[in-house]
Amino acid sequence: xxAMIAATALNKTYILHVQGGTQIPVLANASLAVEPGECVxxxxxxxxxxxxxxRCLYGNCKPDSGSxxxxxxxxxxxxxxxxxxxxxxxxxRSLGYVSQFLRVIPRVPALDVVAEPLRALGQPIETARIKxxxxxxxLNIPERxxxxxxxxxxxxxxxxxxxxxxxxxxxxVLLLDEPTASLDAENRNVVAxxxxxxxxxxxxxxxxFHDEEVRHKVASRTISIQAGGVAGSAA
Amino acid sequence: MSEPLFRVxxxxxxxxxxxxxRDVSFDLRPGEVVGIxxxxxxxxxxxxxxxxxxxxxxxxxxxxxxxxxxxxxxFGLPEARRRLLMRxxxxxxxxxxxxxxxxxxxxxxxxxxxxxxxxxxxxGAIRHEAETWLGRVEIANDRxxxxxxxxxxxxxxxxxxxxxxVTKPRLVFMDEPTGGLDVSVQATLLDLLRGLVVDxxxxxxxxxxxxxxxxxxxxxxxxxxxxxxxxxxLTDQVLDDPHHAxxxxxxxxxxxx
Numbered sequence: 001x002x003a004m005i006a007a008t009a010l011n012k013t014y015i016l017h018v019q020g021g022t023q024i025p026v027l028a029n030a031s032l033a034v035e036p037g038e039c040v041x042x043x044x045x046x047x048x049x050x051x052x053x054x055r056c057l058y059g060n061c062k063p064d065s066g067s068x069x070x071x072x073x074x075x076x077x078x079x080x081x082x083x084x085x086x087x088x089x090x091x092x093r094s095l096g097y098v099s100q101f102l103r104v105i106p107r108v109p110a111l112d113v114v115a116e117p118l119r120a121l122g123q124p125i126e127t128a129r130i131k132x133x134x135x136x137x138x139l140n141i142p143e144r145x146x147x148x149x150x151x152x153x154x155x156x157x158x159x160x161x162x163x164x165x166x167x168x169x170x171x172x173v174l175l176l177d178e179p180t181a182s183l184d185a186e187n188r189n190v191v192a193x194x195x196x197x198x199x200x201x202x203x204x205x206x207x208x209f210h211d212e213e214v215r216h217k218v219a220s221r222t223i224s225i226q227a228g229g230v231a232g233s234a235a
Numbered sequence: 236m237s238e239p240l241f242r243v244x245x246x247x248x249x250x251x252x253x254x255x256x257r258d259v260s261f262d263l264r265p266g267e268v269v270g271i272x273x274x275x276x277x278x279x280x281x282x283x284x285x286x287x288x289x290x291x292x293x294x295x296x297x298x299x300x301x302x303x304x305x306x307x308x309x310f311g312l313p314e315a316r317r318r319l320l321m322r323x324x325x326x327x328x329x330x331x332x333x334x335x336x337x338x339x340x341x342x343x344x345x346x347x348x349x350x351x352x353x354x355x356x357x358x359g360a361i362r363h364e365a366e367t368w369l370g371r372v373e374i375a376n377d378r379x380x381x382x383x384x385x386x387x388x389x390x391x392x393x394x395x396x397x398x399x400x401v402t403k404p405r406l407v408f409m410d411e412p413t414g415g416l417d418v419s420v421q422a423t424l425l426d427l428l429r430g431l432v433v434d435x436x437x438x439x440x441x442x443x444x445x446x447x448x449x450x451x452x453x454x455x456x457x458x459x460x461x462x463x464x465x466x467x468x469l470t471d472q473v474l475d476d477p478h479h480a481x482x483x484x485x486x487x488x489x490x491x492x
Contacts, residue, residue, distance in 0.1 A: 014476075015478075016483065017479075017480030017483050017484070018480070018483050018484055018487050055475065055476070059469060059471075059472060060469070060471040060472045060475045060476060061472065061475060061476040062468070062472055062476055062478070084454060084455045084468060084469040085264055085267060085454070085455075087469055088454055088469070103450075105426065105429070105451065106422030106423070106425060106426050107422060107423065107426040108426060
């Protein structure tokens with residue numbers, strides 16, 4: 001089978017020019033390949049480079065060398081070398097990212113924040129809102145909040161809005177950075193089901209899950225990350 | 236993928252002996268929004284003036300794919316054709332709305348005038364279009380006959396945006412569009428701009444020193460320092476993983492509220 005997303009020999013050292021040129025090596029020769037229906041959990045101590053690896057996969061972190069290939073539009077795009085407009089097209093149609101924090105857009109109601117990825121795919125606003133509403137309901141966001149901008153929501157509510165936004169377009173590759181970090185047990189279960197449904201439809205997922213129970217539930221394998229590289233893989 | 240709408244190659248502009256901007260090149264596709272960031276004096280406005288046809292570059296070329304499908308050399312055009320192009324296909328939103336509005340005539344006339352300049356003649360239709368646009372930028376209809384001097388700063392800026400977009404330009408230049416407005420008014424304006432850019436499929440070049448504005452509105456960023464572009468790329472990559480020392484300084488200097 002072909003990998004939906006694959007990282008090959010990624011190296012990344014942060015150079016902090018403002019702090020006397022301090023060098024922080026994070027990734028050394030990191031590689032990984034994820035096939036349809038898989039959910040790969042990145043596991044390791046904090047500071048080991050899990051988020052850096054995820055961000056390299058998404059393209060908002062630029063590795064010093066290596067490649068990140070994503071299946072897109074019947075071909076393969078290398079995120080490391082692709083032009084910005086090509087990366088944006090890959091993100092619109094093939095590659096999603098759910099971070100812990102919602103970047104709030106002033107004044108846009110939660111329902112439309114969630115519907116936006118579908119709008120970007122050209123779906124009519126009514127259809128997009130129906131789908132968005134279903135997900136918000138599943139994630140237990142009370143309907144009275146849907147018309148409000150999420151700026152005033154609690155941390156957990158914002159995170160669930162962000163999760164809904166990440167899952168709504170059913171993209172073929174999803175990157176998850178601690179999607180359950182501040183959720184209660186009930187909502188953690190909802191997120192776990194969303195992940196399992198994504199796997200069932202053949203999506204490839206890569207995630208960081210601090211919650212061990214969630215990780216065991218959703219991951220098809222775990223890759224352990226030690227400072228400076230991807231150490232090993234366990235089923 | 237679509238052809239570039241705007242193609243900038245090696246644009247350099249001197250002010251006498253001093254450098255304004257140096258060797259700037261980039262392409263812009265329809266619907267693409269590029270941000271130019273950097274502190275005051277870094278050459279952002281000089282570059283924007285060159286790009287928008289107001290200041291002739293000392294060297295380099297700027298090409299634009301006109302509505303009729305021909306790629307034109309903006310500064311190779313006769314003055315009159317360039318002015319026509321700027322009026323009919325481009326927009327320019329200035330930091331100070333007073334520079335972009337006619338302060339002596341009504342809000343409605345400010346929006347209607349550009350339509351007349353591109354050939355609209357029917358008074359009723361112009362008035363109707365002006366009303367529609369004032370609505371889109373959230374200016375109440377009963378203010379249509381008031382002079383902009385009676386408007387707040389945020390309203391004036393929204394009026395300037397309506398004046399610029401009413402002729403359905405394909406490319407819009409913005410110089411610090413939210414500068415000088417208080418934060419709550421900025422949020423409204425940002426949301427409005429963001430919606431308009433998406434709905435109208437506008438290509439835009441936005442100069443700003445506000446990185447949060449850049450993150451919200453732009454797809455790509457160019458970071459300028461002392462007249463040169465020192466770093467460029469996808470907006471979230473430049474802001475989340477800045478490589479150049481100057482970009483790191485800019486990003487780390489932002490106060491997180």
